[in-house]
Amino acid sequence: MGRAGDRPEHTAPPDVFYDDTEARKYTTNSRIMQIQTQLTERALELLALPEDGQPKLLLDLGCGSGISGDTLTEQGHFWTGFDISSAMLEVAKERETEGDLCRKDLGQGLGLRPGCYDGAISISALQWLCNAETSSQNPKLRLKCLFDSLYKCLARGARAVFQMYPENPTQAEMITVTAMKSGFAGGVVVDFPHSSKARKHYLVLLTSSSGIAQLPQAIEDESAQQVKVYERSKGKGKRRKDGGGGHNAGSKRHPQAKGRDWILKKKALRRKRGYMDVPEDTKYTGRKRRNLSGF
Amino acid sequence: MKLLTHNLLECHIKGVTNKYPFLVEAQQVEQTEVDFNPDFLRRMYPKLDWKAFKDTAEGLKLEGLPDSVTEEMLKSDEAFLRAFHHILLEVDVEEGALICPETGRRFPIVKGIPNLLLNEDEC
Numbered sequence: 001m002g003r004a005g006d007r008p009e010h011t012a013p014p015d016v017f018y019d020d021t022e023a024r025k026y027t028t029n030s031r032i033m034q035i036q037t038q039l040t041e042r043a044l045e046l047l048a049l050p051e052d053g054q055p056k057l058l059l060d061l062g063c064g065s066g067i068s069g070d071t072l073t074e075q076g077h078f079w080t081g082f083d084i085s086s087a088m089l090e091v092a093k094e095r096e097t098e099g100d101l102c103r104k105d106l107g108q109g110l111g112l113r114p115g116c117y118d119g120a121i122s123i124s125a126l127q128w129l130c131n132a133e134t135s136s137q138n139p140k141l142r143l144k145c146l147f148d149s150l151y152k153c154l155a156r157g158a159r160a161v162f163q164m165y166p167e168n169p170t171q172a173e174m175i176t177v178t179a180m181k182s183g184f185a186g187g188v189v190v191d192f193p194h195s196s197k198a199r200k201h202y203l204v205l206l207t208s209s210s211g212i213a214q215l216p217q218a219i220e221d222e223s224a225q226q227v228k229v230y231e232r233s234k235g236k237g238k239r240r241k242d243g244g245g246g247h248n249a250g251s252k253r254h255p256q257a258k259g260r261d262w263i264l265k266k267k268a269l270r271r272k273r274g275y276m277d278v279p280e281d282t283k284y285t286g287r288k289r290r291n292l293s294g295f
Numbered sequence: 296m297k298l299l300t301h302n303l304l305e306c307h308i309k310g311v312t313n314k315y316p317f318l319v320e321a322q323q324v325e326q327t328e329v330d331f332n333p334d335f336l337r338r339m340y341p342k343l344d345w346k347a348f349k350d351t352a353e354g355l356k357l358e359g360l361p362d363s364v365t366e367e368m369l370k371s372d373e374a375f376l377r378a379f380h381h382i383l384l385e386v387d388v389e390e391g392a393l394i395c396p397e398t399g400r401r402f403p404i405v406k407g408i409p410n411l412l413l414n415e416d417e418c
Contacts, residue, residue, distance in 0.1 A: 055335040057342075078335060080300055089408050098329075100300040103410045108418045111307030111411065113315065116342045136415055145418075149307070 007167065013133040018064070018085035026065040027091055033067055036123060039200070040068040043121045043161040044075065046189060046204050046216050056118035059153070061106055061146075061162075062125025064088045066097030072121075073098040080117075082106060107142030112153035119158050120150060126164035126203065130171055143175060147182035147205075154207050160184075162203040172201065179205055191219040260286030296388045296409050299339070302348050304409075306395040308417045313397040316347040320401075321355055323390040333376050336383070337369050343383075352382050 008017050026032055049056055056077045060069050063081025065088050072079045079099040083089050089101050104110070107129050129146065130139045150160055166172035172188055179186070184205040192198035204215060263286045270278045279285075306314035349360045359378040361368070368375045393402040393409050402411050 053334075054338055055332055057335075057339065078299075080303070084412070086408075086410075090406065093406055093408065100297045101408050102296070102300065102304070103408055103412060105412050108413050109307045111305050111314075113303050113305055113342075113344070116303050134415070153303075 007127070007165075009128050009131050013131075014128045015084045015086070018088045020087045023065060023085065023087040023091045026067060026088065027095060036064075036067040037071055039123050039163045040071040040121065042191065042200070043068075043123060043163050043202060044071065046161045046202055047119050047121060047159050048216065049077075049119055057116065059110075059112075059117050059120035059150075059160075060099065061110075061120060061122035061150075062128070063092065063099065063101065064123075064125075066092035066095055066099065066101075068121065068123045069097050069099045082110070106146045107137070107139075109145045109149040110153055111149065114152050115155050117154050117158065120154065120160040122160070122162040122164075124163060124165060126162045126175065127166060127171075130167070130175070140174065140178060143178040144182065147179045147184065150205075151183045151207065157208045159186075159207070160205040162205070164201050164203060166201055175203060179203065183207070187215050189216055189218045193218065193220060296393075296404055296407060297384055298348065298351055298386055299343075299383050301351060301388075301393070302343050302383075304393070304411070306397070306400070307411075308395060308398060308400060308413060311395065311397045314395070316344065316351065316396065317393040317402075318396060319351055319354055319388060319391065320394060321388045321391040323388075324355060325387045325389050325407075326385050327387055329380070329384040331377070331380050333380075336376055336379055339383070340364065340369055340379075348383070352386075355386065355388075357382050357386060 011017060026036075058072055058077050058079045060066075060072065060079050060081040063069050063079075063083050064085070066081060069079050069081050069092070081089075081092065081097070081099045081101045082104040083092075083101070084103065084105050086103055089103055092101055106125070129142050132139055154160065164172075164175070166175065176188060184207065186203070186205045189202045189204055191200040191202065264281060267278050267281065267285075301317060301319060304317060306317060308314075345364065349362070352358075352360055360382060361375065364375075387407055388404055389407045391404045393404065393411075394400070395402075400417075402409055404410070
């Protein structure tokens with residue numbers, strides 16, 4: 001997903017994109033699994049469930065093959081997973097995840113009874129809702145539908161954390177504003193903001209209306225920042241080496257600028273082009289003037 | 296699909312008012328073992344619609360649930376808690392359908408996963 005054109009949500013709708021082969025990656029590719037687990041652990045941290053040792057009932061929106069759900073199970077929570085891709089859900093079923101699964105389109109609303117869930121997480125799913133797959137779909141309305149029904153089904157004081165890959169700041173703002181309109185407080189926490197590769201966006205939504213909602217702190221890794229600076233200075237040096245030859249280094253084709261060779265070459269060129277006023281070449285050509293002004 | 300999930304789901308077809316509970320049509324029911332966790336049961340009880348839970352269980356020919364639950368039972372009645380746990384978490388509807396109580400729309404359950412996608416004209 002490095003380049004802008006690589007975003008999978010631009011290639012096909014999620015239920016088509018996550019076919020059998022794509023879903024299979026989520027059980028065999030250890031890198032994908034590791035990243036998903038890390039994202040889930042951070043999302044759980046941001047969810048800030050009360051530490052009373054009680055098992056909670058959580059929602060996993062866009063649960064996919066249930067990798068994120070496994071992390072929830074490890075922490076001793078029960079969960080319900082929604083996803084639109086049947087291939088991914090089948091993989092989840094095969095992996096014998098503990099949570100209960102439903103095939104649902106998040107943009108159509110959750111359809112859950114009010115106040116039942118103690119929290120919700122969503123890993124890398126929200127950006128899928130920002131694309132209209134058919135002419136009748138409106139991303140804003142679909143987001144509104146999701147957030148409205150989510151607000152309703154969460155217990156008061158519960159939180160929802162969406163890890164997402166917004167395409168641009170406008171999209172992130174559209175998502176946040178839509179969530180606020182549904183009654184949530186909160187905002188986007190950006191981890192590793194100085195590194196374009198490690199940067200991660202978490203939309204943290206709070207249902208509590210009492211007091212000023214405090215957003216959790218983002219991780220700003222100092223070492224990541226330093227690496228960036230180092231890379232930048234390295235890049236500059238490289239550029240000078242490659243492209244700066246014309247003025248300083250000198251070569252047969254392009255003699256050192258402003259030196260004697262360069263002047264002789266320019267004069268020869270002008271003579272060749274028929275200019276009559278080109279001075280003769282002498283031993284004084286290209287020498288520095290003596291300072292005659294007396295100062 | 297577990298009965299816990301069934302108890303929390305409601306029909307989200309646009310304009311439907313009588314949306315809860317889904318009727319369950321089960322062709323195949325399986326049992327999976329889940330760790331007994333009385334704390335979770337005590338936590339979930341106030342959130343459940345007990346009548347819908349009991350009716351659905353009876354529809355699946357699962358007996359053993361009382362009409363009403365007292366605090367005493369939740370606290371220390373081991374036999375009740377075991378039955379509650381079994382029906383809430385260990386019974387899985389593998390094949391069948393969820394039926395909207397108002398419109399009669401069928402949402403099929405295949406391999407234990409209910410398909411609750413709506414058609415375009417329903418949302």
